[in-house]
Amino acid sequence: MTDAAVPPASVVPVSEAEIIRPLPPFDVTVDELSWERAKLTIRLSVVQVGDWTPLPPERGEVPPPAVDFRLIDGKRRIPVPFTAVGPGSFELHVDVPTFRDRQAIPNGTWRIVMFAHGERVAPARFDGRSLLELDEGSRVFLYDGNRAVTTVSFGIAENAVDLERLDFLMRSYHLFRSRPKPKKFRPMKRLKAFFLGAPAKQRYAGLIYQLITRTVGVKPGRILFASDQRLRIEGNLRRVQERIVERGLQDRFDMKYSFRLPRSGGWGTTLRIIYLLATSEIVLLDDYFGILKSLRMDPRTKVIQLWHAGSGFKSVGYSRFGNLGSPKLWHPHRQYTFAITGSEHLRHVYAEAFGIEEAAVIPTGLPRVDWFLDTTLRDRFLTTFATEYPQIAGKKVVLFAPTFRGRSIYTAFYDYSQIDFDALYEVCGDDTVVLFRMHHFVKNPIEIPEQYQDRFFDFTHYPDGLNLLHATDVLITDYSSIIYEFSLLDRPMLFFAPDKVNYAATRGFHRDYDETAPGRVADTFDDVIDALRTGEFEQEKVAEFRRLNFDRVDTGAADRVIDWLILGNPDTEKITESPVPTERSDANTTESSEKDVPEEEIA
Numbered sequence: 211m212t213d214a215a216v217p218p219a220s221v222v223p224v225s226e227a228e229i230i231r232p233l234p235p236f237d238v239t240v241d242e243l244s245w246e247r248a249k250l251t252i253r254l255s256v257v258q259v260g261d262w263t264p265l266p267p268e269r270g271e272v273p274p275p276a277v278d279f280r281l282i283d284g285k286r287r288i289p290v291p292f293t294a295v296g297p298g299s300f301e302l303h304v305d306v307p308t309f310r311d312r313q314a315i316p317n318g319t320w321r322i323v324m325f326a327h328g329e330r331v332a333p334a335r336f337d338g339r340s341l342l343e344l345d346e347g348s349r350v351f352l353y354d355g356n357r358a359v360t361t362v363s364f365g366i367a368e369n370a371v372d373l374e375r376l377d378f379l380m381r382s383y384h385l386f387r388s389r390p391k392p393k394k395f396r397p398m399k400r401l402k403a404f405f406l407g408a409p410a411k412q413r414y415a416g417l418i419y420q421l422i423t424r425t426v427g428v429k430p431g432r433i434l435f436a437s438d439q440r441l442r443i444e445g446n447l448r449r450v451q452e453r454i455v456e457r458g459l460q461d462r463f464d465m466k467y468s469f470r471l472p473r474s475g476g477w478g479t480t481l482r483i484i485y486l487l488a489t490s491e492i493v494l495l496d497d498y499f500g501i502l503k504s505l506r507m508d509p510r511t512k513v514i515q516l517w518h519a520g521s522g523f524k525s526v527g528y529s530r531f532g533n534l535g536s537p538k539l540w541h542p543h544r545q546y547t548f549a550i551t552g553s554e555h556l557r558h559v560y561a562e563a564f565g566i567e568e569a570a571v572i573p574t575g576l577p578r579v580d581w582f583l584d585t586t587l588r589d590r591f592l593t594t595f596a597t598e599y600p601q602i603a604g605k606k607v608v609l610f611a612p613t614f615r616g617r618s619i620y621t622a623f624y625d626y627s628q629i630d631f632d633a634l635y636e637v638c639g640d641d642t643v644v645l646f647r648m649h650h651f652v653k654n655p656i657e658i659p660e661q662y663q664d665r666f667f668d669f670t671h672y673p674d675g676l677n678l679l680h681a682t683d684v685l686i687t688d689y690s691s692i693i694y695e696f697s698l699l700d701r702p703m704l705f706f707a708p709d710k711v712n713y714a715a716t717r718g719f720h721r722d723y724d725e726t727a728p729g730r731v732a733d734t735f736d737d738v739i740d741a742l743r744t745g746e747f748e749q750e751k752v753a754e755f756r757r758l759n760f761d762r763v764d765t766g767a768a769d770r771v772i773d774w775l776i777l778g779n780p781d782t783e784k785i786t787e788s789p790v791p792t793e794r795s796d797a798n799t800t801e802s803s804e805k806d807v808p809e810e811e812i813a
Contacts, residue, residue, distance in 0.1 A: 234332035234371075235262035238324045240378045243347035243364065247718070248531040249562070250304040250349075250362065254279075254334060256324065257298055264327035274328025281380070282333075283318035290322070306351065306362060306382070307531045308565040312544045314360060320380045321367075336366050336378040351532030357387045358538070360531075384539070412504035415484055419505045422488035428510045429464065433776070434490040436468040436483070439497040439518075439619075443467060446516035446550075447496050449577035450776075453768035466490065472500065472619060487511070492776055495546075502542035514775050515549040515564070520576060520694025520759065523726065524613075525718035527563035534716050535617055541565060548775050550574045552694070553761040559720055574774060575760070575767030582676055582695050583765050591677040602667070602681075606642040608742070609669075609682040612706070613690040614649040622651035628708060630735045635662045637742045645669040647678070649690075684747070686738065689713065693728060697756045698763060702747035703729035706738050728755035 235258060242253040256277075267273050279302055281288045288310065291303045302322065309315035322334040336344070344364035351360040361383050369375035403410075435447045443451060454460055468483050483501060487493060490511060496518045507513055527543050530536050537543070543564040549571050551560045557571040564571075581587055596603040610629075614622035638644060646656050648670045658666045672678060676695060679685070685696050686704045693703060705727045707713070714723065724731050730748040732738045741747055756763075773779045 235260035236324060236326070236332040238322075238332045238334045240322070240334050240336045243343065245347070245349060247525070247529055247562075248306040248349075248351060250306065252302040252304065252322070253295075254300045254302065254322070254324075255298055256300065262326070262331070265329055267328070274325075276327060278325040278328075280323055280325060281318070281320040282323045283320050286316075286318065288316075288320075304362075304380075305562065306349075306360060307528045307537075307539060308562070312565055312567075314384065314539045315362075315382045317383050318381070320382070321377055322380070333369065334378045335369070335375045338366065338376050341366065349532075351536070353532060353536035354386075354538055357389075359385050360539075361385070415480065415501065415504040416506065418481065419484050419488050422485055423508045426485075426489055428491050428508060429489045430491055431462060432464040432466060432486075432490045433492045433494065434466045434468060434486045435494050436486070436499065437496050438470060438472055438499050438501065441469050441471060443469060445496055445518050446577045447494055449580055449768045450494060450516065450771055453577070453580070453772060457769075457772070459772070499542055502545045503540070505545075507545050512547040512775070513545050514771070515543075515546045516577065516771065517549060517551075517560070519691035520552060523689045523719050523721070523723055525563070525720055528565040529559075529563045529720060530718050533718055537565075546570065548572055550576070550771060550775075552576055552579075552759050555758045572774060573761050574770040575762055575764075576694070577768035577771055578676060579695060579698070580765040580768050582679070582698065583763065588677070588680050591674070592680060595677075595681050601664075602643050602645075606683045607681055608638070608642060608644045608684045608686060609647060609678065610644055610686045611647040611675075611690060611692055612649070612686075612688045614651045615709075616651075619651045622649065623654065624648055624652050624656075626654075626656055628706075628735060630739070631659055631662055631666070633735070633739045634742075635665060637739050638665050643667065645672075645678070645682075647672065647675060684742070689717075693755070694759060697728055697752050697759065700749075700752055700756075702745075702749045703727075703752065704738060704741050704747055705729055705731045706735065707731060708733055708735075726755075728752045 237255075237257045237259045239255045239257075240252060241255050242251075244251045244253075277294075277300070279290045279292050279300070281290055293301050293303070295301050304315060307314045323330055324332050324334070344366070348363035349361070351362075352358070353360075361381070363381045365379040365381065366376040367379055369377050435443055435451055437443075437447065451465065454463065454465070466486050468479075468486055470479055480501070484505070487501075487505065488508070493507075493511060493513045494516055495513065496516050502513075525533075527537055527541070544566065546564055546566055547570065549560050549564055549566065551557055551571055551573050552575050554573050557568045557573060560571045561568040612624060615624060616622040634644060642665065644666050646658070646666065646668050648656055650670070652670075655670065656668055658668060669678065675692075679692070679696050679699065682696070682699075682701070684702050684704065685692070686706055687693060688705060688707045696703060707723065707727075710723050710731075710733075719726075728751040730737075730741055730746060732741060
């Protein structure tokens with residue numbers, strides 16, 4: 211393995227005035243190290259132990275902050291986000307894959323140094339009797355098929371001024387392993403890989419994009435609605451497009467569309483997508499968009515992620531850093547100018563997942579919820595549904611809608627053997643039906659035994675899954691984001707999660723599953739039957755889940771996306787400037803060794 215180059219981003223030379231005083235007037239001690247996924251928290255205690263008077267600022271200068279903490283390695287100095295948690299107590303926050311400017315923490319051996327009123331006053335120290343804690347706190351984050359690793363470890367060093375002190379050290383390194391050399395020399399195969407392999411295609415896509423942006427350029431008013439996961443416009447994208455037309459704004463925009471499935475199409479569709487990306491002023495996405503990994507988007511283009519799902523349980527993107535399916539340090543998610551969410555409470559969740567700043571996550575709400583809460587559309591749907599399915603009308607409806615298992619769209623499955631059809635049929639009785647709606651990634655359809663087809667129905671391909679929730683009395687799911695909209699109906703939910711331990715180990719959860727699930731968690735199918743028989747669904751959890759996930763329960767989410775993010779109205783000027791770095795630093799170019807293997811599906 212070889213060390214990645216140290217990125218120059220955020221490097222500030224230490225001036226001669228920043229010479230630490232011989233006897234530090236403050237005692238800064240590292241008390242605790244704790245991890246939550248790839249986010250490190252360092253708790254510090256600060257005690258003043260000597261006389262100290264801050265130097266007055268020069269006339270006209272802005273007074274520096276009273277307290278500040280920075281990572282220092284030689285002449286490099288990087289501010290660290292922190293919060294005060296009590297008198298003389300602080301917590302430093304280090305997000306390993308997204309430390310600053312949408313980049314990972316750079317390579318280095320770092321001391322934590324406290325600054326007071328802009329003056330460097332004391333490095334953090336560590337108790338030499340607790341060295342075992344430093345080893346236990348170290349972490350290794352593997353990704354890219356175990357060919358790349360980010361390490362964070364801790365140690366100590368003698369203080370140059372006070373030999374009785376042990377300075378706390380944090381070491382961070384990004385290491386990459388190249389492909390093994392082939393045993394046989396095959397020049398034609400190598401030439402083909404060099405000119406036609408996946409890395410070459412990514413290079414060509416980037417060059418074509420740059421050529422178009424320089425020759426054609428961004429066309430004012432052009433909006434691209436795009437997805438690499440769907441064949442037609444749906445969900446949040448369709449609601450925003452529909453609302454633009456409803457408001458009579460379509461003449462202000464040149465609306466373009468691009469929809470295809472992963473690995474479908476060829477260079478023809480790819481060239482078209484690249485051209486539209488290069489010439490669009492606004493790009494609206496609703497899912498992982500892999501082609502962005504080959505491009506560096508022009509800062510004149512806003513890339514807005516209208517993520518298709520609400521707040522489910524699964525960790526995605528950088529929430530899975532170092533785990534199975536982990537993203538690389540450079541990733542399409544980093545390209546978003548903005549992403550949307552349903553509430554302030556969830557901004558940090560989406561920021562962590564996408565590897566972007568919390569300031570870039572805007573709580574507009576999900577546009578497709580506008581449809582869901584429209585009472586006229588709801589009543590019309592229920593009337594039509596009762597007419598189309600008279601065998602269901604008037605009966606209690608249980609919707610069984612789990613998510614898929616497997617790592618991607620190509621390996622998705624569901625273990626139908628977990629379902630006890632006999633027991634489920636018996637507990638339903640004549641007044642209850644069960645609609646099975648499997649995830650659209652799952653290729654093998656559910657096989658409902660013929661003798662149960664008067665109560666069980668396969669609704670996997672029913673076209674209006676969102677409105678189907680209005681006809682549902684009880685929802686049975688597992689880790690699906692379908693709970694987001696269903697919580698608005700204040701109806702019972704049941705979570706059938708027999709594999710939650712393995713799922714947490716491989717996919718990861720943002721929060722504790724049992725505590726977060728807005729309903730009863732069933733570990734076995736017998737528990738499912740018991741809940742249906744007794745009606746014990748722990749429905750009281752729904753209200754708290756709804757409160758945390760929705761700042762607003764209204765039909766204005768699409769308008770907020772249009773007004774705040776597309777039109778950039780003056781009253782929302784504070785969120786219309788992109789926080790995306792305008793230039794890519796060397797921190798990302800260090801990953802060139804990663805480009806020779808296709809990226810795993812991670813969204």
